[in-house]
């Protein structure tokens with residue numbers, strides 16, 4: 001049985017939960033990180049020296065870094081899944097979107113921590129507005145691609161969508177100025193039709 005360590009409100013943990021649910025793989029999840037702690041113990045650090053979440057345990061093998069975990073789950077437990085196809089070019093197309101997501105993490109993090117984790121008195125609205133402008137530039141790139149594709153890497157759901165999905169929900173959730181992005185919105189609506197996305201990802205950010 002796979003064991004996933006990590007609190008369910010972490011966007012990086014959400015990716016893994018969403019994938020496990022899409023694949024209908026049995027797993028147990030142990031709350032860790034944030035208020036749950038558990039990540040500073042020697043046992044946890046032996047599995048994951050970064051002390052961050054998520055961590056996946058598969059028997060005597062443990063793995064950290066959410067995107068690496070996604071790829072491993074598909075390769076080890078769902079070979080041939082359309083979420084992570086074998087063809088090198090199809091896979092590389094998905095993979096580049098997974099990598100490109102790293103550019104969004106900083107600006108989207110500024111918005112998230114500013115609006116969700118900070119009290120109104122601590123909030124730096126100038127920094128949030130600047131981060132929103134930067135994030136909007138990345139979301140606009142996705143919007144232009146989604147004008148031609150139902151999903152980020154083509155006609156079918158893939159790991160690319162799973163990596164961007166948690167921040168996509170937050171992007172539309174935040175009370176910020178957002179340029180129109182009709183294809184991005186349509187993609188979000190499409191993902192919302194998936195029970196696992198609705199239940200585990202499209203939740204109130206905390």
Ligand SMILES: N[C@@H](CCC(=O)N[C@@H](CS)C(=O)NCC(=O)O)C(=O)O
Nearest residue numbers: 010011012033034052053054065066
């Ligand atoms: N690049 C790492 C980032 C992991 C990360 O930053 N995790 C955050 C939650 S999203 C974390 O562990 N924060 C500290 C905590 O929850 O205690 C990954 O994708 O797994």
